[in-house]
Amino acid sequence: MSAMEGALRRKEEVKRYYQNATAGLPETSGQLFAMLAEDEERHRLAISDLEQGAQATLHPSATLEKARFILRRLSFVDAASGDHEELEVFYRAMDMEAASAERYARLAEESSGWQKELFRGIAAEEEMHFTLLENLREILDPGP
16 A cells, blocks of 8 residues: 555544544534544545645645634633543544644655645644644643
């Protein structure tokens, strides 16, 4: 399996994870996971274009701006209600995003030109996803 085939398969798996997790999460967390699933699909489409020999473009994501609204809204309510199962969903998602950020940063190092920029852009978005998940997890479970 080529690196591109593996990347496409992994993007589909992560997108499915977010879509499936949405059903079991409270509305606000579910909204964030739905946005992350949309971003994973955008990434998958760009990688698919690349695999087919086309010059791929990563269209801008609206996730950060929308997620800021969610985080602000949660910070004004008593959001420390994350149960163990919900937090495990966040930890798994954070692990997936961290691994993806590393993978695409490595692909960017191995690439050149517009392909390098594409992989840098995906890596940056994966890092943003990790940070958003981490922030929401901290709101849900602020710890001692």
